[in-house]
Amino acid sequence: xxxxxxxxxxxxxxxxxxxxxxGGHLGRAEIVAIFADRPxxxxxxxxxxxxxxxxYLDPAxxxxxxxxxxxxxxxxxxxACAPDLIVLAGFMRVVKPGFLSAFAGKVINLHxxxxxxxxxxxxxxxAFRHGVKFTGCTVHYVTPEVDAGRIIDQEVVRIEESDTVDxxxxxxxxxxxxxxxDVVGRLSLA
Numbered sequence: 001x002x003x004x005x006x007x008x009x010x011x012x013x014x015x016x017x018x019x020x021x022x023g024g025h026l027g028r029a030e031i032v033a034i035f036a037d038r039p040x041x042x043x044x045x046x047x048x049x050x051x052x053x054x055x056y057l058d059p060a061x062x063x064x065x066x067x068x069x070x071x072x073x074x075x076x077x078x079x080a081c082a083p084d085l086i087v088l089a090g091f092m093r094v095v096k097p098g099f100l101s102a103f104a105g106k107v108i109n110l111h112x113x114x115x116x117x118x119x120x121x122x123x124x125x126x127a128f129r130h131g132v133k134f135t136g137c138t139v140h141y142v143t144p145e146v147d148a149g150r151i152i153d154q155e156v157v158r159i160e161e162s163d164t165v166d167x168x169x170x171x172x173x174x175x176x177x178x179x180x181x182d183v184v185g186r187l188s189l190a
Contacts, residue, residue: 113137
């Protein structure tokens, strides 16, 4: 199964996938490309480290969504990789129907809450401020409605009295790495 990863930041979830692949723990999945929407994104450093094509793709003209010329650039670049699965791993743009239609049923996202609770930005902070006792992370299929696609799997994280937003974020990021590797590995064997 050919996997393309889209990201915007440091790339810790993409790194977890690359490490799992390197260790033979990603089923039949093969990461074939990593694309970032920011030229300085740390995720791009994973390419040379793991022998994967990694490059910046200009997402312009919009700052928070992938639409118009930027969407067309992404569709062309991703399609050239012939992916079976596209993983949004910290990709901080809303993907639109054009991209989703081009890769129907192949786009998954990792979100830092137990959806449908706390969708959108700052899922960790939302859960912490709301005072819930449990939160976690979700891998789901991407649809035009933000964080509303069919849930593939979730991992629960307990919020302890001693937690701060930072300690909770650390626990959720560790859960994200486990969950995303597990889900991609299972999907590759399906």
